[in-house]
Amino acid sequence: MPAPDSTAQTVPLTTPKPARTPPPPAPDKDYRGVVHDLSRNVMTDWMNQLQEAARTGAPSAYLMVSGNCVEILRCFDILPVFPEINALQLAIRKKALPYILKAEEIGYASDNCAYVKADIGFTMSGGVGKDGLTPTPTLIVCNFVGCNVYIKWFEQCAAMMDVPLAMIDVPFIRQDEQVRPEDVRYVMAQLEQLIATCESITGRKFDIDRLREICAYSARAEEGWARAKDLCKHRPAPYDCYFDSINMMGPINALRGTKEAADFFDAAVAHYEEMVARGMGAIDEEKFRIVVEGPPPYPYYRNFRNLFERWKAVAVQSTYSTVGGTWEFGFRHDPKRPLESIAEQMLTHNLCNRTMQERYRQIRHYVEGWSADALVIHSVKSCRLFSAGQGDMREYFTKELGIPTLMVESDLEDPRYYAEAQMRNRIDAFFESLQYKRIRESAATSVPATTA
Amino acid sequence: VTVLDSTVQHCRELLDLLPREALDQARLGHPGLEAFAIFPVYAPQEIIHAAGLLPMGMFGVGNKMETMHADSRFQSFICSIAKSTLELFLREELHGFQGAVFSSICDVARNLSSVASRNAPGLYIDYLHLPQSAATLPARDYTRSEFARFRENLADRMGAAISDEAIRRSIALYNRMRQLIGQLYQHRREHPGTIGAAELFAVVQAGTRMMPEDFIPLLESLLDDIATRKPLVRDSVRVVLEGSFCEAPPLELIEAIEAAGCQIVDDDLAIGWRIFRDDVPTAGDPVANLADAYLASSVYTSVRHDSRLPRTEGLLQRVKESGAEAVIFAAAKFCEPALLDYVLFRRTLDDRNIPHLKLEFEEKMWTFERLRTEVETFTESMLFD
Numbered sequence: 001m002p003a004p005d006s007t008a009q010t011v012p013l014t015t016p017k018p019a020r021t022p023p024p025p026a027p028d029k030d031y032r033g034v035v036h037d038l039s040r041n042v043m044t045d046w047m048n049q050l051q052e053a054a055r056t057g058a059p060s061a062y063l064m065v066s067g068n069c070v071e072i073l074r075c076f077d078i079l080p081v082f083p084e085i086n087a088l089q090l091a092i093r094k095k096a097l098p099y100i101l102k103a104e105e106i107g108y109a110s111d112n113c114a115y116v117k118a119d120i121g122f123t124m125s126g127g128v129g130k131d132g133l134t135p136t137p138t139l140i141v142c143n144f145v146g147c148n149v150y151i152k153w154f155e156q157c158a159a160m161m162d163v164p165l166a167m168i169d170v171p172f173i174r175q176d177e178q179v180r181p182e183d184v185r186y187v188m189a190q191l192e193q194l195i196a197t198c199e200s201i202t203g204r205k206f207d208i209d210r211l212r213e214i215c216a217y218s219a220r221a222e223e224g225w226a227r228a229k230d231l232c233k234h235r236p237a238p239y240d241c242y243f244d245s246i247n248m249m250g251p252i253n254a255l256r257g258t259k260e261a262a263d264f265f266d267a268a269v270a271h272y273e274e275m276v277a278r279g280m281g282a283i284d285e286e287k288f289r290i291v292v293e294g295p296p297p298y299p300y301y302r303n304f305r306n307l308f309e310r311w312k313a314v315a316v317q318s319t320y321s322t323v324g325g326t327w328e329f330g331f332r333h334d335p336k337r338p339l340e341s342i343a344e345q346m347l348t349h350n351l352c353n354r355t356m357q358e359r360y361r362q363i364r365h366y367v368e369g370w371s372a373d374a375l376v377i378h379s380v381k382s383c384r385l386f387s388a389g390q391g392d393m394r395e396y397f398t399k400e401l402g403i404p405t406l407m408v409e410s411d412l413e414d415p416r417y418y419a420e421a422q423m424r425n426r427i428d429a430f431f432e433s434l435q436y437k438r439i440r441e442s443a444a445t446s447v448p449a450t451t452a
Numbered sequence: 453v454t455v456l457d458s459t460v461q462h463c464r465e466l467l468d469l470l471p472r473e474a475l476d477q478a479r480l481g482h483p484g485l486e487a488f489a490i491f492p493v494y495a496p497q498e499i500i501h502a503a504g505l506l507p508m509g510m511f512g513v514g515n516k517m518e519t520m521h522a523d524s525r526f527q528s529f530i531c532s533i534a535k536s537t538l539e540l541f542l543r544e545e546l547h548g549f550q551g552a553v554f555s556s557i558c559d560v561a562r563n564l565s566s567v568a569s570r571n572a573p574g575l576y577i578d579y580l581h582l583p584q585s586a587a588t589l590p591a592r593d594y595t596r597s598e599f600a601r602f603r604e605n606l607a608d609r610m611g612a613a614i615s616d617e618a619i620r621r622s623i624a625l626y627n628r629m630r631q632l633i634g635q636l637y638q639h640r641r642e643h644p645g646t647i648g649a650a651e652l653f654a655v656v657q658a659g660t661r662m663m664p665e666d667f668i669p670l671l672e673s674l675l676d677d678i679a680t681r682k683p684l685v686r687d688s689v690r691v692v693l694e695g696s697f698c699e700a701p702p703l704e705l706i707e708a709i710e711a712a713g714c715q716i717v718d719d720d721l722a723i724g725w726r727i728f729r730d731d732v733p734t735a736g737d738p739v740a741n742l743a744d745a746y747l748a749s750s751v752y753t754s755v756r757h758d759s760r761l762p763r764t765e766g767l768l769q770r771v772k773e774s775g776a777e778a779v780i781f782a783a784a785k786f787c788e789p790a791l792l793d794y795v796l797f798r799r800t801l802d803d804r805n806i807p808h809l810k811l812e813f814e815e816k817m818w819t820f821e822r823l824r825t826e827v828e829t830f831t832e833s834m835l836f837d
Contacts, residue, residue: 109791109794111529156796167584167757167759169757175565175566182593189589193590358566381529383559388563391524
């Protein structure tokens with residue numbers, strides 16, 4: 001990846017800048033608050049279940065995060081396993097690189113998605129299976145929702161582990177078109193096939209009342225998610241909706257449909273509401289409110305966060321947090337129409353199955369509704385679903401909407417693509433220019449007042 | 453000058469043109485003709501043709517145009533066909549085009565479709581979600597509805613219905629075109645040296661810039677001509693070329709592979725334009741026939757999952773049916789579907805002791821010496837082992 005040009009910031013300055021005064025480094029803050037602890041507890045339980053299933057061989061299934069049908073698996077007590085979440089956990093613990101290299105040995109290219117490579121390398125190294133951390137799945141459910149790489153990834157898993165693969169082909173939402181009845185019927189028919197497969201794997205009959213109950217839990221968690229995100233409209237925002245969202249993404253994506261996830265959101269929202277009532281923010285003195293687009297650099301999560309924290313910039317919304325579902329826009333799983341609502345969610349109510357222009361609209365809504373000062377695009381090489389065309393996104397937001405936009409590049413999994421010094425330069429230059437713009441604007445508004 | 457030489461020369465010249473210039477060429481025989489671009493891999497050409505348009509394949513712009521604007525929209529790690537295609541839109545190069553159709557081949561193509569549409573006011577851009585599944589009943593109903601949707605959208609755009617009868621006529625023409633291309637491939641396999649791989653590919657790709665009415669007689673006379681030519685048997689390795697189903701490799705790359713001692717006996721170049729194993733039936737509902745053919749009787753590609761015919765099996769079949777001894781993977785740089793498929797293909801070929809070699813290319817590359825040396829080393833290891 002070429003070095004980003006630190007002079008090519010997206011906000012042009014027409015007047016001379018004051019001498020550069022970068023802020024002091026962010027204090028080595030402990031981000032583990034109440035919600036982090038709550039999240040860790042429920043996620044640890046789930047990971048223990050995975051390890052247990054690895055030993056016992058209890059039914060489990062691979063599934064992708066974006067627009068999935070986890071409710072159906074839960075209905076049969078099939079434990080969901082998310083290779084994406086496994087991959088990101090390897091990255092955040094700084095363990096991904098050896099697995100990435102291992103996968104490259106069997107033919108993966110340096111340009112391939114590093115999530116795939118880390119997961120495949122991990123599987124090849126014994127991380128999956130009887131003595132591993134996650135079970136060899138009984139079934140691989142490929143919910144093809146947007147990301148084409150999902151298909152290749154799961155085909156490889158199925159071939160490596162000799163596990164049957166069930167494809168759920170979810171039509172992409174076309175430009176300016178709503179979901180069509182034919183699309184819903186197609187997805188529903190495939191979900192019915194999946195139900196039949198689950199019945200034969202578990203030897204249990206499908207119980208629609210159980211599915212209704214599970215969908216009700218999903219809806220409760222989704223409601224909590226939406227309320228939590230709404231709270232970030234307050235100044236100061238009670239949590240960072242990019243970096244801290246990870247605490248909510250685990251429960252909504254991995255545990256949706258469980259009582260534990262629903263309870264987690266009730267508790268998280270109560271905590272954030274209390275913070276808002278007391279005027280407490282994610283950072284002590286919120287100076288900049290940003291919307292962040294794109295997944296984070298997991299191998300350098302803390303470093304990357306600090307680069308914003310030192311400018312007292314807080315993310316009030318993020319697109320990455322909506323890969324599993326765009327719950328803040330109002331959709332809920334519906335216990336009265338469980339299968340239909342699962343199909344609709346897979347089709348329309350998640351970021352991955354929507355067009356770039358639809359994402360522009362989503363971001364614009366965030367910037368306006370959450371009173372953001374700027375947009376930050378973190379462009380990752382691994383995920384073309386996110387990144388392909390983000391230059392056009394920057395063009396749209398800067399040139400057509402006049403919203404200051406910064407674009408930086410690295411990767412979500414592969415540590416080799418993160419260049420801290422360049423990243424810091426770009427981010428500092430961007431916030432410096434935002435700060436200067438503010439000074440200029442406040443000077444411009446105060447001058448007439450004094451001369452009048 | 454033989455028919456072969458003049459035909460190939462004509463086709464190469466056609467490929468050297470920008471899309472609107474290629475349309476101007478087609479207009480010589482069809483005054484007032486307009487075009488509709490098809491981004492790889494596949495879209496139902498017949499529906500576009502039946503709307504009175506020239507369905508034109510968009511395989512990248514090669515080195516015919518410098519990328520000046522699209523580099524700022526697509527990052528350095530994005531394949532060049534996405535950039536060169538967007539460049540055409542940004543430069544408003546598509547005069548005379550009604551629009552373009554993209555499909556669900558990869559994440560980049562999908563985003564490109566949306567970005568292109570934002571930057572191409574006035575053009576009709578559609579996106580087909582082609583099924584990623586076996587030919588089941590729900591998949592059949594869905595695919596039929598998707599093709600019908602495209603037909604309706606295109607008819608709306610053109611302001612005139614596209615009749616069943618017109619689509620049937622187009623199917624018959626494209627059936628004929630696919631048969632003739634199949635015969636060319638067959639003849640080449642059985643009579644090596646009668647037409648070079650680069651010559652064949654130039655003809656097939658140029659055909660995606662012609663009306664089928666004009667391309668069919670060209671193919672017929674070409675077949676007549678090469679039937680009279682004597683085969684030229686030389687020591688070479690029979691190879692299948694795999695992985696170039698989207699961005700077109702430079703013709704010089706194909707030439708370099710053959711010059712280095714390979715005979716390409718089958719490939720997936722421009723595969724979407726010869727995708728059906730059999731003729732598409734003309735009787736009955738023509739749009740349903742096209743959808744059914746895509747689902748049930750198309751050849752495997754790297755951009756479709758089909759549980760009943762995994763691509764690894766498809767490749768083995770292609771190797772066997774063409775009598776190939778080895779496989780050369782030629783993937784466009786940054787092409788995620790091709791590069792990901794390589795892993796399973798490689799394992800499958802290793803399991804069966806079929807030699808293979810992986811190459812990467814870019815449409816703007818201009819030196820082929822290194823690749824030629826790689827292929828030479830590979831073929832020599834097979835010929836003299």
